[in-house]
Amino acid sequence: MTTLNETHDPALRSWVASANATGTDFPIQNLPFAVFRRKGTPESFRGGVAIGDQILDLAAALGGGIFTGESQIAAQAATQDNLNALMALGPTAWSSLRLALSRALRYGTSAQTALTACLIAQAEAEYALPARIGDYTDFYIGIHHATSVGKLFRPDSPLLPNYKWVPIGYHGRRSSIVVSGTPVRRPTGQTKGSAERPDFGPSQKLDYELELGFLIGQGNAMGEPIAIEDAEANLFGVALFNDWSARDIQPWEYQPLGPFLAKNFASTLAPWVVTMEALAPFRAPLIREAGDPEPLPYLDSPGNRAGGALDIQLEVCLQTARMREVGQDAVRLSSSNAREAAYWTPAQLVAHHTVGGCNLEPGDLLGSGTLSGPAPNQTGSMLELTQGGKQAVALPGGEMRAFLADGDTLTLRGWCEREGARRIGFGECVGTILPALAR
Template identity: 70%
Template structure:
């Protein structure tokens, strides 16, 4: 687990002026990684680092002579069309590059003259997925979400007996994970009313799911579990993640093997990956409620209990097509936090995922599952926010929503702030709902 170091000093300032603004997600204390190219270009994508409202092109930075040694080697690996090679290098390489970039981007750095020409405004960029995602696993660590959804179907016993013993997860579809800004097409599938035969058509209860995505760094050999004490050295970073869900398709299809068409049509990942090192000042305890069972030994450690969680603030906003035409800003639907929402930590997910012998690989994605607080205004999905579709949400445009309609844009945001540390953010994870491309 990375400790606080000189890159986190709250008084650091950058010669990139926008990085010093109080409202930026990307001060010099953050330095998240992503993959980009100039908007409208036909050239290849490449790795970059967000600093203020700019992107530092890592290929150009490596060629400029501003970086040397291990940091330059890491920058070359991170400059490729996906970050997988860089992710595979491990914490020492990640930290070396982060430290070199922090020093080179600070006010007064002698490297400024070499790096100024390596910047591109974020408004002039387009993005690709930060990694080639070989496998995607969706967990279910949001205890308030699990309780609220369980209460809709099992009022007397909303949580199943295994929930507080084992991190629940299932294997998702990596091929339909897309980067923020890509459209999400309303899925087609079978659904069934309370009585009668199933019918086929577009989902009428399309929903978002507010999640964090954890991206794997170095993997492990098949048959060799990752111990809880070293699990975080196998995690590169965190990005906002929206794992869309078709609530009317899922109940009919998910028994006995789980969701299928209701989940495989699309998941949206933010372009910027905030490293676990950047999150060091915001670590938090993961206590269990009195009476809850202690995790089994392979999921338990003193360090994980003391600081295995991360204090990330979370927000969901919605802008309908009518709101956009009228110039109305997106409306906030919910506000929550990872600490309050998550029952299991990122390290526990890695330890559990591999304990049976499963091999993870660089760029694999672990979704947290929907993150909700205990109150309706903290819901990470419309299913909870509208009490299963029974309580419509009133929007500033005069419109109402129980589930998503075509033209709706869902925007996820997240940030960390704490006394004695510089606020950092995750950027936005946004997609607009489109009608199905065609019906068979």
């Protein structure tokens, strides 16, 4: 687990003025990675680092003399059209690059002259997925989500007997993961109607899922599990993630093999990946309720108990097509915190995923599952917020929503703040619903 070092010093300031603004997602203490290019140009996508409202173009910065040795190797790896090569280098290289960037972007450094020309405004950029995602697994670690959804279908026993023993997950569809800002087409499929013959058509219960995505670094060889003590060394970073869901398609199709069309039509990943090292000031102990079973040994370690959880504040905002037309801002639907929402830690997900011999590879994505809090205003999905569609949400201007309508735009945000540390953020994860195609 990463310890605090000079890059986390809350007193650090940058010569990029916007990085010093109160409330910015991207102060010098953050330095997240993305893959970008200038909008409307034929430029190649390449790696960049957020600093305030700017992006430091790593390909351009290589000529500035700020990288040497291992940091230069890491910076070079990040100039490709995905970050997989950087992810494969491991935590020592990542840390070396972070330190070099921190020192070069601090106020008063001699690197300012060389690097000023390497900055590109985020407002002028477009993004690709941060990694070439070889495989994607979605977990179900949000215990409050699992409980509230379970109550809708099994009021007397909402959690299945295995929930507190094993991190539940399933393999998702990698090819339909899209970067934030990509429109999402309403899916079509079978639903269980009132008659013997099922209905077919566009989903009428389209939903979002507030999640975090964990991106794998080095990974492991097939047949060689990753011990929980080594798990975080194989995690590159964290991004906001919306795993869209068709709630009416899923109940009809998911038995006995699990989600299919209800989950494979689109998942949205934010462009900015906040590194595990940047999150060092925001770790929290793993807390279980009295009477919960102790994790099996392969899922347990003193370090994971002491600081395996992540203290990340999350929120979901909705703007309808009508709200956009009249210039009305998005309204917040809910907020939650990953620390109290998640029953399992990222390290436990890696340890469990590999314990049977599965090989994880650089750029693989692990979704957290919906991260809801215990209160009604902390839900991470419309399914919970509206009690399965029974209690529609009233929006400004008189609109109502039980589930998502065409033209709705969902925005996920996340940030970390704690006394004695500089606030850092995750940017936004945005998607707008398009109508289903005619059949």
